[in-house]
Amino acid sequence: xxxxxxxxxxxxxxxxxxxxxxxxxxxxxxxxxxxxxxxxxxxxxxxxxxxxxxxxxxxxxxxxxxxxxxxxxxxxxxxxxxxxxxxxxxxxxxxxxxxxxxxxxxxxxxxxxxxxxxxxxxxxxxxxxxxx
Numbered sequence: 001x002x003x004x005x006x007x008x009x010x011x012x013x014x015x016x017x018x019x020x021x022x023x024x025x026x027x028x029x030x031x032x033x034x035x036x037x038x039x040x041x042x043x044x045x046x047x048x049x050x051x052x053x054x055x056x057x058x059x060x061x062x063x064x065x066x067x068x069x070x071x072x073x074x075x076x077x078x079x080x081x082x083x084x085x086x087x088x089x090x091x092x093x094x095x096x097x098x099x100x101x102x103x104x105x106x107x108x109x110x111x112x113x114x115x116x117x118x119x120x121x122x123x124x125x126x127x128x129x130x131x132x
Contacts, residue, residue: 004040005084009077011035016070019063026060029053032070040087050076 015031029052036042036050052069055061061069077084 004038005077005081008035008038009074009081011038012070012074012077016067016074019067019070022063024063026056027063027066028059029061029066030059032066032073036073040084 012032012035015035019027019031033051036047039047039050041047050073052061052066055065
């Protein structure tokens with residue numbers, strides 16, 4: 001896991017150097033986004049704020065914007081390297097605010113309410129378990 005962050009930082013530095021040496025006006029955003037997608041938990045969308053959006057339909061952006069974005073991304077990753085190393089690639093629950101342990105079951109009874117013009121449905125054979 002720690003090697004992943006170091007590898008991503010090294011790859012982004014190479015992409016930045018290539019963009020800085022180039023005289024092209026446009027640059028493919030895939031050159032940085034493919035490395036950001038290698039960070040732990042990227043498949044959950046954890047690092048979507050680091051991804052560069054293409055300005056044009058062919059997946060390109062201005063080279064100056066690309067360089068500025070990659071520099072900012074590198075600064076963020078290098079500053080938070082230790083915190084990222086401590087992160088798990090994925091964790092349950094995926095929604096914030098949940099503790100991760102199952103909730104205790106609630107004992108409850110239900111009765112079906114049907115309009116007077118419909119027949120009463122048969123009661124289920126098995127008990128129903130409700131989790132809060």
